[in-house]
Amino acid sequence: MKHLVTIALSILIALGAQAAPDASRQLQTAQLADSAYRIADYQQAASLYEEVLASGFASADLYYNLGNTYYRLDRFGLAILNYERALRLRPGMSDARENLALANSHTVDRIAQLPRLFVVNWYISLITRISPSSWRVLSLLFFLLAFVAVAVLILSGNITLRKSSLAVAIVAAVLFILSLILMLASTRHFNVRAEAIVLEPSVVVKSSPELQSADKLILHEGTKVTIAETLSGWHKITLSDGTTGWCQSSDIAQI
Secondary structure, eight states, rough: OOOHHHHHHHHHTTOOTTTHHHHHHHHHHHHHHHHHHHHOOHHHHHHHHHHHHTOOOHHHHHHHHHHHHHHHHHHHHHHHHHHHHHHHTTOOOOHHHHHHHHHTTTTOOOOOOOOOOOHHHHEEEHHSSSSHHHHHHHHHHHHHHHHHHHHHHHHHOOOHHHHHHHHHHHHHHHHHHHHHHHHHHHHHHHOOOOOOOOOOOEEESSSSSSSSEEEEEEEETTTTEEEEEEETEEEEEEEETSSSEEEGGGGGEEE
């Protein structure tokens, strides 16, 4: 369990008297949820954590706690959904990543991943496991390093130092551009909620957005899909093996 939720809510209370009443209620509800979890009243804990989320407050720790609660209730689809949401807010949250892997081990579907080049896997890992804010900090550091190196290059009269500064400036400039590109890609990844989790025990995927259309396959609770298109209560989804189809919007929840 993560108790930083209460710390974050305490900070929110300190932001101003106008926000204090609502924040105080959120804090009390989160504390009650923590207490319910500790005495193994997981149904009550889940209800209280959901109440805090419904009030408009969200944090990686809150989603993580809710994921743990649903895991205890054997509701693995909801556990996976909340671990994924925790990682969306804090990609480096190792506890959430470990528990996500554990929850995924309980799912039925084993869908193969389309083969990808090592470079592509490396790129995806960089934009999904490092937050946009971290890339922003790295970009700033590389920019400052390049700026200092250029200043030394211009002002120094030492030939050896000037050569070293030139090399550092070039490397720092390249790293700045790369980190800037990765920051933009990471920002897009975390802002575009294209991924979703199947929440129903089983979902029939159709060939078109109509109940009368042909069945393509059946997915089970906890499977992760990518939403490609939305149309009148239906989502066109893509699986990790490239298979596409349509399911009703109520069958899945966006991460």
